[in-house]
Amino acid sequence: MTRKQIGKVAGFLLVLLASVICLTYIFINKWTSVCYESSVPTEFYKLDKNSIEVAFFGSSQVAQGISGMELYEDYGISAYTLGTARQPMLATYAWLKECYKTQKIKLAVIDTAALYYKTVPETRYRQAFDNMKLSWNKIQALLAHRSHGAKDPFFSYIFRISKYHSRWNDLDEEDFTFYLDDHMVFRGNALYSDKVTLDINALAYDNDKPSATAAMNSFEVEYMEKFIDFCEENGIELLLIKTPRTDWNITQHEQVAEFAAQHELPFLDLCSMDALEAMGIDSVNDFMDKKHLNISGAEKMSRYIGAYLKENYELTDFRDVEGFNELNYDRYCERKEDSKLQMAVDVIEYLPYLKNERYDVLLQTTADVTGLFSPEMLEVFSDLGLQGQINGLYGHTYIAQVNSGVCVYESTSEKKMKHKGYLSDGTEYKLDSSYKEEDAPELEFHFQDVDFANRGMNILVYDHQNGIVVDRSTLAYSEATGGLMLIKENPRRMLVELAGK
Secondary structure (H helix, E strand, O other): OOHHHHHHHHHHHHHHHHHHHHHHHHHOOOOOOOOOOOHHHHHHOOOOOOOOOEEEEEOHHHHHHOOHHHHHHHHOOOEEEEEOOOOOHHHHHHHHHHHHHHOOOOEEEEEOHHHHOOOOOHHHHHHHHOOOOOOHHHHHHHHHHHHOOOOOOHHHHHOOHHHHHHHHHHOOHHHHHHHHOOOOEEOOEEOOOOOEOOOHHHHOOOOOOOOOOOOOOHHHHHHHHHHHHHHHHOOOEEEEEEOOOOOOOHHHHHHHHHHHHHOOOOEEEOOOHHHHHHHOOOOOOOEOOOOOEOHHHHHHHHHHHHHHHHHHOOOOOHHHOOOOOOOOHHHHHHHHHHHHHHHOOOHHHHHHHHOOOOEEEEEEEOOOOHHHOOHHHHHHHHHOOOOOOOOOOOOOEEEEEEEOOEEEEEEEEOOOEEEEEEOOOOOEEEEEEOOOOOOOOOEEEOOEEEOOOOOOEEEEEEEOOOOEEEEEEEEEEOOOOOOEEEEEOOHHHHOOEOOOO
16 A cells, blocks of 8 residues: 555545544533533533642532532632542542542542432433543543443543434534533533522431431442542542432431441531521422522532531632642622522512623513502613603503613503514514403514413513523512512522523
């Protein structure tokens, strides 16, 4: 074979390899529905070398409950959370070794929930490993997984397109742009504004009766001990924790405390009543479900853990380090603003948040509730620049647009209205409004139909700086109280990139 022929073959193989790699990144599942399992490792690999001193490991409870941004803001701690949903200890151990390649951390913090996993679905291994870079570390972990009864072939973890090639019919724009975009994780923390009300006594293990069935999984314990050995061999301090969840019991606490004592490790159990009270955890506002904190709860727990870390470990205050990369700290502060809007359930609390430089607001009526507006509410609407007689719209339809706290369009009519407008970033929308019950109002937003037809005053809030809908709510009549209530959309569904952005 001549050099020219060899060159052609080599060129063909390089093009083929590049094509396979590109197709793999397009076709693999992006896992954005729970705790952004694709985003957590993707953002980790962007870290500057040796730029963190603390790494958190574990399941979605740490990914959603530990805010590295709060640790930095309050204590100057540089940390990252490498958590994925129901992360098995085998994967946790692999991520510790992966982390240590580029980050010579001083402290590893690990949540102990995995010790009690009875089984781990194959999906959780995919979420943990699909976005880990190919290396001997990953291969070793996958071989161990195969020897322990892996459902998917070893080959499919290395050549991932063999697993996901059938997704071609489910591909959307996110699949093509995912690895080019910034993601909704901040130092590994996935932020959620969902709220559920829990019983504080169900959270605290103190009053639990001993469990006769609580037992650690020997396979998970084996890899926990490998994790401990790696930390000891590399001079990494190790802290065991348990984040709040309703199904953690007194027997599990005692067993982990004994395990920690046997290995001469500290154990910080945040499921006790004392810890919950010290953190200021509110069982009405701080949980997104029975096992996970929302952004409000994550702030509180992170402040508490941060104070513990500063008191017990020698860590650098990176707020004093010139040129330190804060990793989208400004965007994190914006997300905290968004969360206040999303989590507000009281009308008086909600309305003032609409006046924000980043927000464009669309308002539309599908039934008259304006007669229920209090003077305080009317004052807020006036402050947004709305000039119409908003408290006297009976029998009229109404559409308004507010950009960055300034009213740019407002109209009322006795008939059904159709309006086409543009938001601050040029995004086009078409909005119908009708007072009649039989007319179904519609909003076409950036070529997508949006459900905007609750009976009352509908409000859509769009962040024109980042191109996302951050909230959709309705001021509606409450038969129970005879006053106004705030109907909220699920904020998790709001935090998605709009098509075409």
